[in-house]
Amino acid sequence: MMNDMRITERTMSNEIKIAAKGVDVFYGDTHAIKDVDVEIENKAVTAFIGPSGCGKSTFLRCINRMNDTIDVCRVSGDIHLEGEDIYAKDVDPVQLRARVGMVFQKPNPFPKSIYDNVAYGPKIHGLARNKAELDEIVEKSLRRAAIWDEVKDRLDAPGTGLSGGQQQRLCIGRAIATAPEVLLMDEPCSALDPIATAQVEELIDELRASYTVVIVTHSMQQAARVSQKTAFFHLGNLVEYGNTDMIFTNPSDSRTESYITGRIG
């Protein structure tokens, strides 16, 4: 009871960026997400953890309506981004995705040059009026993604030629380039080695200053290291949501405790 009070207090004290209420997701006949309510804070890192198949990635993909690209997927309930219903009829998912960027599990640079990878989003959305502005956006995004120094001399080289960790940071830079408000990261480090993972985690921590970051991760250590808030999903339910240190040191639900201590998952 005490814990719940404190979480509420903390949540109330910060601005809410994304508010989800009663979200259900169906894949054909499978009920993948069951009545999830969650409020995600502005300019903080929120981690979604849980065992494989618990629905954490599915829920993440609801926030930028990526699930729209899957035919059999159906979403119901309300998700508000800054008070605006993103599933309202007049919302164009394409424009929504420019505001809510996404980084994927496997680095997926386009088979284009490093420069064109980053310039792709700004070009589509008309963010640059001329080449000079575009150059500036590219440089700024790559600096933000902490990869500028490594690639500044070979912007014309293909993005696919970089190492895995560099590719993932390039993808983060690419997502930043469209000037999103929210960055969704779907297990961004699962295909990376420990050194690249550390670099990306450090980057996530820096990104918190400017963006609302939601990260899905398999690694509880990673959630503990990078996030301020943690949500634990199990079998499509949001079991527990609160401050990260609270979830990891003093979980209120027995399932959370079992997962964190390694008994389930």
Add this chain to the structure above:
Amino acid sequence: MLFLGFFAILALASAAYVLARNRASAVVGGEVSRLHSRPNYHGFLAFLVAAIIGWALLFVVGGVWGILIERAMMADIMAALPEVSPIEAELILSDAHAIADSGIASKSGPLRDEIAAKLTSHSALHDYGTLLLAALGAALAGFWAYSNVSEGWRARNRSENIVRRILAFMTIIAILTTVGIVLSLIFETLNFFRNIDWQVHKYLFGTNWSPLSGVQAGKLDPDKVGAIPLFAGTLLITVIAMLVAVPIGLFAAIYLSDFAGPRVRAWAKPMLELLAGIPTVVYGFFAAITLAPFLRNTGESVGLSIASESALAAGIVMGIMIIPFISSLSDDVINAVPQSLRDGSYGLGATKAETIRQVVLPAALPGIVSAVLLGISRAVGETMIVVMAAGQGANLTANPLEAVTTVTVQIVMLITGDTEASTAAGPAFTLGFTLFCVTLLMNVAAQRIVRKYRELYD
């Protein structure tokens, strides 16, 4: 006889299989796990050695013996008629063969009858002798494998080794056949060039093609073998075909892979691929009987004169024929573009059209280019449609409404015409060889591009 021999050896080898397998079980008293090789391998080894030795003897002994008989007969004929030329002697021999097989001989006579009688007696001996030798060889080989059956006998390794050699042998046959065809093309081409006194430039760059009108004593007129009109016609029809096939095929592939739902895709893709199953001869008469008159009439009604055998009709129908190649191959490469790339693009707020145009198509481009190149080499080599719909006269024009001829049409006309084969073959082989070089180059280019494309994702 060969047929009977084949089955006799098969029966012997099968018997060797059963015997060796049973013996293998028997030597270890039924405890087959003590054997180095399972009983089946002992049987299989016996089968392989018996069959291979038997069949090889059948062919080699039968062939060599047959040649020896022919030689002896030729010697007999030359001895009886010392003044005949070898060609006449061969004619007599083939007549004798015909008489022996109670077929129709060009002439009859005592010498022919005598040789025929000899042939009949020889051939009985030849057939049964060969069969007996082959069966004996097979039986000995089978017995060798049978008698070697023992606990430690490595029948498995040996039989696998033999199988490996058989596979290699088949590969060699395939390769040698190809090499043989190419070599014969090259030799005939060189013969043709010799025939026109090595004025190769007149073939490559000449504009007048009517090779058979200038023949004098087997010699071709170098001024009438200019292949330019044929290649120009081929090029014109290919261009028209690709103008039809590339947009339709590519756009259909894009629709099927990225827009169509699974239900539409389930019937639309097989329907498109059905086009590839239509025999080209059907396309040919469709072009000649349906499309060409339609084009001519339509042309007339708007004041255009369109030949009833126009490059346009042939090109359009050929394009339709090539659509499934382009669409099917492009669909494959577009589908091979990882979903993660599409997701990445959607995740940046790109629309479906932007994603396809700027991410999917560039990623699939090498594959699409190679699909187009393969389509072109199909179009260049296509024969039936152009034979029926494109015309025969070598006409150098860039006007698609006129009749043109193609390389393949001219080859058909040279080979099926009633000119002496030795004269007509030269230009036909040379055209074929040139065409082969063109398609080969395009296929190599297509494969290079595909390989480059693979490196991108692996």
